[in-house]
Amino acid sequence: MAQVQEFETTLDGGDKTVASFDVHDTGLRRIQNFLHANPAAVPLIVLVVSLLIFGLLLGSKLFSPFTLTLILQQVAITGIIGAAQTLVILTAGIDLSVGAILVLTSVVMGQFTFRYGLPPAISILCGIGVGALCGWVNGALVSRMRLPPFIVTLGTWQIILAINFIYSANETIRSQDIDAHAPILKFFANDIRFGGAVLTYGVLAMVLLVLILWYVLNHTAWGRHVYAVGDDPDAAELAGVRTSRILLSVYTLAGIICAFGGWVLIGRVGAISPTSGAFANIESVTAVVIGGISLFGGRGSILGMIFGALIVGLFSLGLRMIGTDPQYTYMMIGVLIIMAVAVDQWIRRVAG
Template sequence: MTTAPAAPVAAAKAPSGAQQKILAFASLIVLLVFFSVASENFLQTSNILAILQATSVNGVLAIAATLVIITGGIDLSVGTLMTFCAVMAGVVLTYMGLPLPLGILAALGTGALCGLISGALIAKMKIPPFIATLGMMLILKGLSLVISGTKPIYFNDTPGFSEISTGSLIGVFLPGVPVPNGVLILFLLALVMGYVLNRTVLGRYTFALGSNEEAVRLSGVNTDAWKMAIYALSGAICGIAGLIIASRLNSAQPALGLGYELDAIAAVVIGGTSLAGGRGSILGTIIGALIMSVLLNGLRIMSVAQEWQTVVTGLIIIAAVYADMLRRRRAG
């Protein structure tokens, strides 16, 4: 026999997204240990709560971005959509003086509708997601300023609005652990969306679209409708972020929002979701968002200048994406 020995029957199981998640989780632990040693203030309950509080808005937006990115798309409008939803809540609650539940509904409905529009631009009009959501980003930023007359809308007339984010339901039952509601919402949302992604039809199609959209279409699935549904759900989640941030500031700040989309995408990428689509997880995204908050908080505690904090964030993003590239190259 002169032929080469038979190649291994099946390639070793390709490294899965789980490895990237473990890598991200390990990085988080390393950061926590490092900052705990570097500064005794770091591990104090108040600081931990501050980190979680700081994660809540970016974390929720990152969950919204995760959905879209797994389909192989991108959403640049999550930040300004968040603000637009907050403004619409302000219109309903403060301008119109309607009760709180309607304000919440306005924020979520606005988010879902705007997401649906983005989805339609992408699925029906075949506009590349980057361009469609870039357009939406600017449109929504402009509309927020127009509707609010460029001035913040305060929620002073709506009792309980600030409780949405800053109150602590957990603190009522466990007085020692006053976890703010904003954080509670983030983790509940993460649980729900983790379930949706892994256990429902919508979640299945989210992964399938990112994996091979044409194959899904040829299987007789209405890919356009599902894509629009996913963008709408993502938009509704931006509405939740809008409520959290408006509640924390007790106002809708129309000029806010730009730049949040990049932080959200960064968290998603650090968490191991592939920008090529098809793979990703909510757990990874939450870890990614926590890494960013811990890093910024820790550097601040160590009195590193804010300019350098930004530089470090950039380095982390590049390192995370490079790790993803290495993983996929090995997976072939």
């Protein structure tokens, strides 16, 4: 034991009780702690509750296997792009170019096949390469040049979209042509049916992708580093994380995932159009935010993002089936976004 300073001798007579938190540790405080440890719980609860409410209003119309799997089909693209967005937002960044990469890569896959006559499998690989390149450029600008991600991706969004329209010459590749010459481009439109349920390969791909990323984020060093970089980049760097390498890999991977989404998009839309997927950007950010992933980085679970995407899908379809003005859907989604951010701030205060 170190020899004690004179002024410290009175410590022995001091109050020995450790700061005990008053016993309103029950109820609210316990919920706060639970949500802090399980960030995907809030969107899951919201999803279940809204499923019950819509179920009461719509009855068996909603709870048919066909309707429930239809929601899944409608959120497949949002879910895949949302997975890419999740990675970037976990590092306290944002990627506004995801939608543009999605469309450009689907156009590349189509045009390489039909304009240059490449085997469709090679075209798909080229598309994924283009996605990786776009993501790498974002990552290099963010990590090497240290530009703010919002500005970088606002710029690349416009650039990539412009390249998309110039390169495609605004041409749409028709569905029949794809079916006749390159069916593999529509691979993800294939489905498994049982009862009334229709599970497209696109839906299965989304689920599989999210599960893989969940594993990677929680059980590998790279995943822990992604969280650490988003949490406090300076601390992560000093603790031995190569922050700029992590950022570069995150943006590149996000680009690859978007390109994969571009392939799934062809199956979903049927044709290849340079104007499809226009809402992917905003939908992916919405899914991530409603999914309880903090825009300030380092917190949240990718599973929450899927629940967020499903909440949006459920509201869109449910309100349409009830027959309300579609504007109410946007209004509800707006309310959900603000509530989600408010809950995020409240959960963070557990640290206080």
